[in-house]
Amino acid sequence: MTKSKTSVSKIFVWILLGFLFVGLIGFGTGNLSGNVKTIGKIGDTDITVNQYVRSLQSELRNTSQQFGQQLTLQQLQAFGIQQRVLSRLVTDKLLENEATKLSLSVDDNSVRDTIISLNAFKGPDGAFNQDAYNYALENAGYTSAEFEEEIRAETARNILSQSILSGNTINNIQAELLAAFLLETRSFNIQVLTADSVEFIAEIPTDEELKEFLDKNTEQYVVPESKMISYAILEPEMLSDGVPVDDGILQNIYEEKKNEYNKPEKRTIDRLSFLSADEASSAISKIKNNDTNFDELSLERGLTGEDVAYGTFSKENLADASEEIFSAQLGEVVGPVETDLGPVIFRVREIIAAESTSFNDAKNSLAKEYALSAAKKLVDEKIEESQNLLAAGGTLEDLVGEVGFKIEKILFNEETDMPVLKDQTFYKSAQNTDIGEFPEIKELSNGGLFALRVDNVVAARTKTIKEVRSELETAIKKQKIQSKLDQTAKDRLKNNWYKGEILRFNNKTRDTILPDMPENVITEIFNLEIGKGSVVSGDQKSYILRLKNVSEADLSTDNAKLLLSQIKNQINKSLSADLFESFANMARINSKLDINEQALNAVHSSFQ
Known part of the structure; x- marks a missing residue:
């Protein structure tokens, strides 16, 4: 028998605090048949109903606290948390099964020592209290035998886990090589060429060049799948000209807004x-x-x-x-x-x-404002009539003839830009309506009304040269200028020709970010040999790189020592995690998992 107390107390403190003293108020398995004892097994190890219920209850409490409200089991299932609980329990039982195969366990004295050391069972005098122990186990739904066996199993799992996870350390030479790689610095010059740096006139591309460019870059010039939409619209502006305007009304409005027209x-x-x-x-x-x-x-x-x-x-x-x-x-x-x-x-x-606007000067704007306001009321009066017309089987065209709407057409897709699409109600309707749906009267944010119909769906297509000639010409011109810049940069590098402003950078590491430069500039610098150079192409710019010096990393500095420690820790943890995953996967292959879905469902239905 193997004895171990090293981490059992840490492992179980949170379990006991969660299970024993929070209580199981509101959660029960009273409706679960006493004949159902397990929900499954892996290898020769049972997964008991009580273990699964306790795990679910603990997760339910913890998740409810995070959300700030009591959650139901159904919500837990919707979030995928129930499946995670089951997966975690299966993994624990998998390790327990493997520990049993390897005859890993602890004796009764070790279990006893662990229990009496737990603060959850200590009395006011700091010593183990049998009454507190019995009361806590009873509240948590444990018998003493079940709890002691669970501690024994958990300890065995821990021994097995620690044997896999501990002792996996990276070789110092490997860590030093990686640190030296990361801390190596380089000094270099960069010369930036722009379109102003070269003498070049890009000729207007021919139709053949336009076609070739379009064929190579089809994905950039595509009209997405679109809806051909007909819509009937009635806006206040359409009715405002017919609103009679009385000077007496305007004079009253002017007096009400006198402060706006006469400012001291x-x-x-x-x-x-x-x-x-x-x-x-x-x-x-x-x-x-x-x-x-x-x-x-x-x-x-x-x-x-x-x-x-x-x-x-x-x-x-x-x-x-x-x-x-x-x-x-x-x-x-x-x-x-x-x-x-x-x-x-x-x-x-x-x-x-001071500003002073007389009634006569303000009269036109007052008349427009009044007419528009009155027209909005006229539009409101037509809502019911329009709705009834469509409900009786009327069409958009009927709205035009009988109510005074006007009808428009639009080819709608994510790139369409028209004033009416600025209205969110219209945009969402155009987005969500499909062929065959009956039009509905809806209100616009400006007080107008509309109804729309999807006539057909137009498949995505490549734009024609006529549609995008200007864009193609601009793109080809930029391509030619970039090609000329890159070639000029290569010629200057080959001939070791320094001309113009030279940017100097000293002792830069691989993680250096160079503002306003392509990301691959620093990568290219670290691929160069001393005295060599390279050209990196940018956006209407070319970058001539010349490596001047390489400084090896000094691993004796505090920064280097800290990095070495971080590298070792990270790789050790990664190595341990990989080994543990590999062991668990192999154990799953060698151990048959059998989950009783009926028992699972019975547990779920028993939650109150």
Whole structure:
């Protein structure tokens, strides 16, 4: 028999705290037949109903806490959590079965030592308390024999797991090689060529070139599958011209909005406060004598423009010094003025002139506004009539003839850009309606009405040269310029010709990000030998790379030591995980898994 207490207490503390003291309120298996003891087995090891129920209950509690509300088993199943619980339990039982095959177990004394060491069973004096132990097990639905056997099985599984996971360490040389690879630095120059760097005039491509380019890049010039849609639309603007407008009505509207058409002069002002009137008067005197100014006084106090900004006011709304401020010129400083904050001085920063619009000047805009508002009401009055017409079997064309709609057509796909598609209701209707669906009256955000019909679906197709000639010509021109840039860059590299601005980079590692440059520039640098160069093609740019120096990694630095430690830990964990997965997979192959679906369903239906 193998004895081990090393990690059992850690493993079971959370289990006991979860199972024993939270309780099983609201969850039960009272309706489960007493004849059903297991939900399945793997190899010779049973998966008991109680083990599965307890696992489900624990997961249900934990997940409910995360969501902040009590979840049902059905919700757990919908999230895939129930299947995860079962999978985890099967894995545990798989390891338990393998431990049994290998005769791994612990003796009774080890089980006893583990139990009495758990804080969950200790009394106020810190010693093991038999009453607390019995009470906790009873609440959790365990017998003492079941619980002790579960600790024994869990310990055996842990011994087996640790034997697989521990001792898997990477060779130091391997870690150092990887660290040296990552910390190696390189110094290099980059010369950037742009279209301005070369003398080249791209000729207008021929039709043959356009066709060849289109054939090679068909996926970029495709009209997606589209719907041919007919829609009937009635907007307020269509009825506004027929709305009679009375001057008396317009005059009343003008009076209601008089403040909008007649705005008083406003002034934006800044304010500086002082501790005494003498200090404020001294500041005004210095400003008038040109010994200082408002901004300098602000800066002396460490104040910004935001700090001294007081606001924009009409004369009526300004409580302090309104006469002085509205008599002052732009930029003039007035004061001192006694306020609730003490003596202050004001500066006029901006003068907003008064605006006055007479009734006659506003009449046209008032008439349009009134007519549009009245037209919206007329449209509203036609909703029921339009709905009834379609409900009686009427068509979009009938809406035109009998209600006053107009009919339009649109070829709709994800690329279509038309004003009516800016309306979300219309867009969603066009997106979701299929051939054969009856049109419905729906409202537009501008107060209008519409109904649409999908006439047919147009298959995706390649655009014609006529449709995209301009785009093709631009693309071919860019391609030719890029080709010329790349060739010029290669010639300059071959002839070792330095011309123009040279960008110098020193001691850069492989993870360096070079702003505004292609990602493969740094990769290419680390593929070069000292003194060699390469050309990287960009977007209307070419990059001439020249490697100047390679510096091997210094593994004695603190940064290198930290990286080495991280590499070892990561690879060791990965290696252990791979070995464990390989062992588990092999164990699954060699052990038959048998799940009783009827028993599972019985457990699920028993949850209250």
